[in-house]
Amino acid sequence: VAITEHPNDVAQHLEQAYASGLTRVVSIGGDGTNHCLVNALADLNQRHPEGPHMVYGIIPIGTGRDWARATNIPTGDHRATAEWIASAEPRPVDLGLVQYDGKREYFLNITSLGMGGDVVERVNSVPVRRPWTFLQATITTLLRYQPPPIQVTIDGKTWYDERAFALVVANGGYFGHGMKIAPDAKYDDGLFDVLVIKKASRMKLLAALQEVYKGTHLTHPAVRHTRGKEVKVHSPTGVIGMELDGEYAAGRDITLTVHPAALHMLV
DSSP states (O other): OOSSTTTTHHHHHHHHHTTTTTOEEEEOHHHHHHHHHHHHHHHHHHHHHTTHHHHHEEEEESSSHHHHHHTTTTOOOHHHHHHHHHHHHHEEEEEEEEEEEEEEEEEESSEEHHHHHHHHHHHHHHSSTTTTTTHHHHHHHHHHHHOEEEEEEEEOOOOOOOEEEEEESSSSSSSSTTTSTTTOOOOSSSEEEEEEESSOOOOHHHTHHHHHHHHHOOOOOTEEEESSSEEEEOOTTSSEEETTTTTEEEEEEEEEEEEEEEEEEEE
């Protein structure tokens, strides 16, 4: 058992475990823990291409637990969660790679640009999070956020070039504590599900929030969606905030690329 005090601790623990012959790691934490482990594991597996891949499993205890929803991990009962992880089998899943302003990070679930960056900053500033924290942060941001112009290219073709509240690039289906933002997303199909929320009446968007929780929003006139392997985003007015598996980042020129079967997970 390794207890970490800082995200930078993770890599050394994984390296020591791998050197001793262990090839499975199970994290106990939330989306931030998930994000940290995914990046460390992707790096470790790339450095050991000939050896067995380190397999990753999750016991979710964070606020959002959205990856757990995508993979049907039971979260209401600790015993049921333990039984689930004990019987789960390794399976290849896709990862997304985000490159922005000279930096690069992997994500497992979803990257949301625009409003998503502001929402995650609000959520992460709350010392004690509740089930309604994400919804409260989403509503507050929606009422205050000024949608910037963004230029989006998907697989080499211009797809969107207007103001937008958010651009969502999804590997999994859920974010924001149960919002079914990408109801058709599959984490092993080698494709992103991409959605843009156009500039529209704030009141109409607020009224449509219940549709997002149900996953029935794809036909809303303010929503446009597609699928692709590579998404390039340019913000002509400056850096744009984004949320990567619950972590905040920002960039002006951003490229998101799907890496099929990049990680073996217990699912």
